[in-house]
Amino acid sequence: MSGENIRGDGRKNNELRPISIKLGVVKSADGSCYLEWGKNTVLATVHGPRPIFPKHMADSEKAVVNYRYRMASFSVPERKSPVPAKRDKEISLVSGFALESSIYTEKFPNTVIDVDTIIFSSNAGTRAAALTAATLACADAGLPMKGLISAVAAGRANGDIILDLTKDEEDADDAVDTACAVLMPQKEIVLLQMDGFVEKEDWKKMISAAMSGAEKIYELQKKVLLDKYPLEGEINE
């Protein structure tokens, strides 16, 4: 992957957009995370584990994980109806699988863990942003997990294999777009969705780009978690 190409927003091929993260922003939730990623803004909350209703939905072996991906009506240029579209439901499903694989759900039979994410403004890569925030909200809530889910999009635009596409890059003629979520530090891929037309060699470069992008996301996520609890310092009133 060439490091010399400069993209529309000044980034190199393997550069991420700026990301800023805050934990514990919604007090009534068990865990929460607010994340800005380029022009994306996303909020994730976790409620649970808690008793599940109706009772017939319960799994006697483990917690049920309910993941919801939603977009605010004003998050995209043309107003989107608040009613969840098929796309939103599909993303909720596969993202839920990804997150669930990281949580020790067997520790909480007959319960539910509700993970809600909402995109307030959108510019490509929202499902990755939502999952990246959701895993931090789970860690913030103290859920026992095997690791963190680090998610990022990789693809191709204008002939180059690139990391973290913007909306403009997604709209390019030869665009290929792959959403990838990885359980870290194990490097196990738990979400992979792709759109486009790509030869095997480029596909492998894309996956490799996604994996190295996920590593960068993981480092960021760890730093945010560690920064939440400074061990020294003055007592805050």
Next chain:
Amino acid sequence: MRKIVTPGDFLTDQRRKLGQNVYLKEGKVYSSVLGILSDAGDSISVIALNGVYSPVVGDIIVCVVSSESFNGYVLEFNSYTDTFLPKSLLSKELKIGTMLFARIKNINANGSIELDNVNILPKGRLFVSSCVKVPRLIGKNDSMLNVLKQHTKSNILIGRNGWIWYDSKQPELLEKAFGMIITNSQKSNLTESIKQFLEKYEK
């Protein structure tokens, strides 16, 4: 120097007894939560910085009646499950919202719990904390608890489940102190700092 670890952080590849919030994979021990590493003695564990209460036999918990059936009451106690208290164990009728404290006598194979030493709490207020903050709220040898009781003129009962019953002459000050302990729980000399804060504002 205390160390904070995140889920999936590698802790050690030495043979150690596994404590809380860790997991073993291919001979290596990892943290399963965001917490403080506890590596003294023969076992390795992580003290979670947040999380739901998991019942432990012997714990004293504060619980609340949330519903009634013909032969007993359902009690909630800040956990991912609730428990059933048969009327046969009680000498009085309870109402929805009655606060009790009890000891966890037994945890059955299906996860349900049995209580004994059930006592009805007198009229008071409930403060909700995460159970992980309870050791800090009580302090070594009840040091923090005593500071709170004395300097706000309160009766306080802290359940291991994170629910705190209290009856206080200065409830707003006490709640503020609870909040400060929770926010600053990982810092050192906390008991002394709280004592100084309360001395400023107590009446």
Next chain:
Amino acid sequence: MNEILKIISKDTIEEYVKDGKRTDGRGLLDYRNIELKQGVIKSADGSAWIKLGDTEVIVGTKFVVGTPYPDSPDEGSMSLNLELSGIASPDFETGPPSIASIEYGRVVDRVIRSAECMDFKSFCLVPGEKVLMLFIDCYPINAAGNLIDAAEIAAVAALLDTKFPKIDENNNIIQGEYVGKLEVNKIPISITFEKIAGKLIVDPNDKEEYASDTRFTLGIHKDSILACQKSKAGSFTEDEINYMIDVATSKYSVLEKVISDANDNKES
């Protein structure tokens, strides 16, 4: 579990209110601290974020091209929607709108609509064929009481922040380009009361809402009443209604100032 915590607090709240106080230290007619910021969502045509005590709401506006109603062919319109989701409270479930979210949204809509604070004729593109419709979407992020007032104040702030979109020669919106601001000629304010132990309080928190069996929301502009809604199963006397109108009109200028301060600070 949230439910049981509200049940426990009820007795204490009633005791405090009988003494003219509230459990968070406020007087019966005191508001919680309010933070208000505009322009927080760049993809919206206008937006605002409010924190009223612990209650938080984000509001965004979006213009859409549509057809006018037959009885007003040269006017556009507004539509307000309030979405309660699992984000805002462990008690809310995402799915079809609950009756509570429908009621809250409609009350906020009525307060703003009755103020007639926008000129819908300026939304007209082609009389009888194409007009602009303004959607105001409210997303509570934390429901800690008084969502109606919080959402209404944030919605008005979002309107003041709203820019008029640029229209091309086919009367379609050119996304991301604007020509000037939406004109808002009045600032309507919603003020909600709850009755507890026979006493009336403003700006209830979530536990106080639970402890009350009667609610009254007033939409106010200076000394005029724009809209009102009585809800829940209890009742008010005529004197109580008139008392609340007096209190609400006296609160108007303080709350109006919160909005105009946020708006002035943004512009400077």
